[in-house]
Amino acid sequence: MSCVDFTHDPATRSWVASANGHPDFPLQNLPLGIFAPRGEKPRGGIAIGDAILDVSAVADRLDGDARQAALLAGQDTLNDLLGAGPEILRALRHAVFRILSDPSQEAAVRPHLYRADACALHLPAKINDYTDFYAGIHHAENVGRQFRPDNPLLPNYKYVPIGYHGRASSIRPSGVDVVRPNGQMKPPHLDAPLFGPSRRLDYELEMAIWVGRGNTLGHPVPIADASDHIAGISILNDWSARDIQGWEYQPLGPFLAKNFHSTLSPWIVTMDALVPYRTAQPPRPAGDPAPLPYLFDEDDQQSGALAIRMDVHIRTPHMRETGAAPHQLSSGSMTAMYWTIAQLITHHASNGCNLSPGDVLGTGTLSGPTPDSRGSLLELSVGGKEPVALPDNEMRSFLEDGDELIITAYAERPGFARIGFGECRAMILPAL
Structure with missing residues (x-):
């Protein structure tokens, strides 16, 4: 390091x-x-x-x-x-x-x-593989609580970094519009699913980890060496169709609800640039299990987290018509990760999976512990039950056609210059 x-x-x-x-x-x-x-x-x-x-x-x-x-x-x-x-x-x-x-x-x-x-x-690189993790514990708890109020986290969450294999071909750079996806949905009041445009389109506040040096198939990456395989960080918005997701995700996990479009900011902030903003991984709550030995490194625990702040703004068609500035929905921090980026790399390769230069690993939605730090509309609107108030009496439970999402991020610390990541933005277009 x-x-x-x-x-x-x-x-x-x-x-x-x-x-x-x-x-x-x-x-x-x-x-x-x-x-x-x-x-x-x-x-x-x-x-x-x-x-x-x-x-x-x-x-x-x-x-x-x-x-x-x-x-x-x-x-x-x-x-x-x-x-x-x-x-x-x-x-x-x-x-x-x-x-x-x-x-x-x-x-x-x-x-x-x-x-x-x-x-x-x-896009900075040809992305051959994309994996999205679920490392934001507050997001996992907020979403889990909507479905399992008494037991929001499944038993494996605090032992294993959870992730799913995403779709690299539909990743686009900032500025490319998102076409509202079609899919199967089953509203609670219907006996059978219907097919049509998603009505619960959402954003996810994430960061992207770029793989630098790869590893050979069959050769895991030790946790102490994981930093040698990380090239840098960008902003990621892993758009999600919550109604499609709710119907399809069991038993095998996310599929069409997640792979229709993901947006990346175009600049890779290198790990060397981020050295001053490294910080200790937040301690685990009392009673939580320690990471298994292959995921534990003392140096990584002392400086493996990143103090990066992320802000989410929305600009609706009405805001554009009136010349109003985008409205901030929430802000979050990369320190909300339950696992460090080194742990994500090491776990991904722990079974011998070969990572390649230009692969992208998403952190998962990085919500914070307070209502104003929730990293998705699913959380902000409590599953659509409490619509979010915007200026001029506008409301949003989920994204509407013409809405534009802008995510920015930066790192700062006394005694060092502030550095940023640029923008990760896209507008929602009607379904085809």
């Missing part, structure tokens, strides 16, 4: 003026993504203030591992770069930090900066 170094110094300024004090992309962040200037091919970029640096275009100004990393970033996906491992990513971060903070580099590097608002952003 890397330590705080010169790239985290909040006093260092960039000659890219918009980076200084930027709420998301200051010099101390340098997240990775795939961008394309208008009319040009997609390739790897680094967000810096309101601009994007074309990484491969500055490869000749870098040396050693950093130059190798920059050349890998010249492809239309970042899979090879992520798979090169944390040492290569760190070398690139250090080198780019130096050239973007050195005024003598400005004349040579500035031609390779592009205005972010003039570029298209793509």
Whole structure:
């Protein structure tokens, strides 16, 4: 696990003026993504203030591992770069930090900066596999309580990180609209299911873990080595059709209610950028079992959690018509995870499953312990029984056509610069 170094110094300024004090992309962040200037091919970029640096275009100004990393970033996906491992990513971060903070580099590097608002952003990597976990304990308790008031958590929850295999092909970057899904539903008052558009469409406030270096089939990842396999973090909205889910999820779990669309923010904030915001994993409540030995590492317990705040806003058609600002629905923290990200990696590979560069692991909905930190409308509206009040007398139990969801996230700590993740947004379109 890397330590705080010169790239985290909040006093260092960039000659890219918009980076200084930027709420998301200051010099101390340098997240990775795939961008394309208008009319040009997609390739790897680094967000810096309101601009994007074309990484491969500055490869000749870098040396050693950093130059190798920059050349890998010249492809239309970042899979090879992520798979090169944390040492290569760190070398690139250090080198780019130096050239973007050195005024003598400005004349040579500035031609390779592009205005972010003039570029298209793509998924950072080709996602071959996607697994969604259920690591947010408050969400699990809130949802479980709606169905099992006296026993919200099933017995295995506190022993095993629960997850399901999702659909990688329907993951899209921020800004791509979501078509309301059709499916089978069985309202309580009917004797048989019906088929049609979901009436209980919901969002889920999650973060995405990007796999970097993979592991060979049949070879588990020890918990002490798990951090070497994590490239970075993005925002994830795992859209959910609650009425379809309620009918289909037993006995084999989520299926069509979850795989119609998932939205990812386009920037990968690297684990090196997040070093200052690591924190201790919250202690388990008295009486909870300790993690089994293969999931326990003392260093991971002391610094394996991430102090990342997430905010959810909604913008309805009425808000757009009136020019009103989006309305905040809730906020949450990544410290709401019952399991660390290292534990998720280790458990996923514990049976010998091979993880590959660019795979995505969702954390699960990260609700907090208070009503204003609930990470889904299913929780906020108590299953639709208590609609959420919005400005101008609007109400929502679940999402309606034309609603737009915007999720943002950031990390901050005294003595360090605030760094952010950009936006994870999408609008709901009518079913086809």
